[in-house]
Amino acid sequence: MPIKEIGLVSFRNHDTINLEFCPKINVIWGKNGSGKTAILEAIHSLSIGRSFRTNRKKELLKDDKEFLSITGKFQTADKIQEIQINQTKDGTRRTFIDGKKLESIRELVGLNPVVLLSPEEQVITKGAPQDQRNYFNKLFSVVSNEYFTILSDYNRILKQRNKLLDDFNLTNKAGAELDIWNERISEIGQKLWKKREYYFKNFSLELNKTVKDFKDDKFTFSCELVTKIADNEKEYTEILNKRHNRDIYLGRTTYGPHTDKINFTFNEKNIKQYGSQGEHKLALLLIKLAEVRLIRKVTKNAPIVLLDDLFAKLDNYRSKQAMAMIDNDLQTIITTTDLKIVEDRGVEIDKFNNGSFYLG
Ligand SMILES: Nc1ncnc2c1ncn2[C@@H]1O[C@H](COP(=O)(O)OP(=O)(O)O)[C@@H](O)[C@H]1O
Ligand SMILES: [Mg+2]
Incomplete structure (x- = not known):
């Protein structure tokens, strides 16, 4: 299901940040270390309950903060579903769907599938x-x-x-x-x-x-x-x-x-x-x-496609092929250090209707 909004508190390098996504192509751009991958990591966590970069939950909490939270709003067929992960300093986690605490992560997995293309996935x-x-x-x-x-x-x-x-x-x-x-x-x-x-x-x-x-x-x-x-x-x-x-x-x-x-x-x-x-x-x-x-x-159901720095990793020809094969009706979230590369490779970014975020 498409993600409409994400809100992070003390997650990785982010203090608080809120992003509103569009249902098609979204681009998160900014310098190295600005926290682009961290946002994909947060979306991934809302999808299957864990990060793709680490198994050590404590790593996710910003510096010396007391707790972190990730809140996502997903568009289901008939309503907005809110998923929230709260985690304290000692790594204790609680996950909620529409305010109701989950007994098992089983209740979360499969609700909002994501497909992640990132350097970490190359181990496959x-x-x-x-x-x-x-x-x-x-x-x-x-x-x-x-x-x-x-x-x-x-x-x-x-x-x-x-x-x-x-x-x-x-x-x-x-x-x-x-x-x-x-x-x-x-x-x-x-x-x-x-x-x-x-x-x-x-x-x-x-x-x-x-x-x-x-x-x-x-x-x-x-x-x-x-x-x-x-x-x-x-x-x-x-x-x-x-x-x-x-x-x-x-x-x-x-x-x-x-x-x-x-x-x-x-x-x-x-x-x-x-x-x-x-x-x-x-x-x-x-x-x-x-x-x-x-x-x-x-x-x-259509998964959310997360492309982490794809265009830095694939040549022009392959990138274009990749984008051509990702259906127009899939929600896609792309990170890049260079917005121009993304545009040059034929990605149409809706700059006026959400869709593009600059992290600095
Ligand atoms: N727990 C943490 N507390 C504070 N900063 C962190 C934490 N974990 C990672 N960082 C920093 O967050 C920054 C964002 O990393 P990342 O999401 O990989 O950025 P990008 O993908 O934009 O290059 C990095 O500079 C990293 O050092
Ligand atoms: Mg990155």
């Missing part, structure tokens, strides 16, 4: 398997509350099983207790795998379409989920049983969806090993455009 093509899993887990949680619930349950049970394995060694066997956890984790792990397979297939289709739409370019780009998915729960448990000694020896679970890998292939080669800088940037752009499509397709 360059990073470790964990980074790729995190990306898809996050995306699938945004499009499916059920996925989010299953994933949370799986992670909880995995942690408990790993704790048990870590507490035992080969002479002091975990025995019957482990059998119980094996059954539990097989059940939830199998569910997670099925859901992941389903959404991944959909993502992959959207990615193929996105690549096809890059008409002028000759390249191939695709993604693949590399997994050892069991046929059913029974087989899953059998595999765990076979790995009993290995798991106890290593003190962790060596089989399950948390070991999945995702490969991106650019012109027949694994991009992580062989991709050039330019290919990585193009790959990320394609992934993000596919993400927009997946969110639209599954949720029937």
Whole structure:
């Protein structure tokens, strides 16, 4: 859902700031360090409950202030929805929707999806398997509350099983207790795998379409989920049983969806090993455009597109292609140090009707 307004208090370098966005293209411009990315970070937090730059919540609070708040107003089909995050100095957080405190972040995730294109996201093509899993887990949680619930349950049970394995060694066997956890984790792990397979297939289709739409370019780009998915729960448990000694020896679970890998292939080669800088940037752009499509397709809602310094990172030709592929009806928030670059690349900024903010 489009964001109409954001208000920040003591967030990063901002004392207090209020911005009113238009439903189309918005540009936030200003010098390095003026707090442009911080605003995208705040919008991202309102969307999924956390920053994309840090896991340390305390970093977000301005200098020696006592508390911070982020307030956003989103335009839903029939009303304005207010989301507020309050955080104190010790990192304690409370989140409210229309004044009602959330019991779980689950209630927030998926309400107002954002698609973020920023240098931090480059780990999707360059990073470790964990980074790729995190990306898809996050995306699938945004499009499916059920996925989010299953994933949370799986992670909880995995942690408990790993704790048990870590507490035992080969002479002091975990025995019957482990059998119980094996059954539990097989059940939830199998569910997670099925859901992941389903959404991944959909993502992959959207990615193929996105690549096809890059008409002028000759390249191939695709993604693949590399997994050892069991046929059913029974087989899953059998595999765990076979790995009993290995798991106890290593003190962790060596089989399950948390070991999945995702490969991106650019012109027949694994991009992580062989991709050039330019290919990585193009790959990320394609992934993000596919993400927009997946969110639209599954949720029937349009995400907010956040482009952090995109034009400094992509050449003129790619930037134009990128903008051409972002539908006109998507709300887009762009940050830049140079308004002229953005205009030169064919972005029409509505300077008179909100849409353009100078941070100094
Ligand atoms: N907790 C904080 N308190 C005060 N200043 C901060 C805090 N966190 C970051 N900053 C500062 O905020 C500024 C804004 O950073 P950023 O949002 O990355 O700006 P931009 O994207 O415009 O370059 C940086 O100069 C950074 O040092
Ligand atoms: Mg920045």
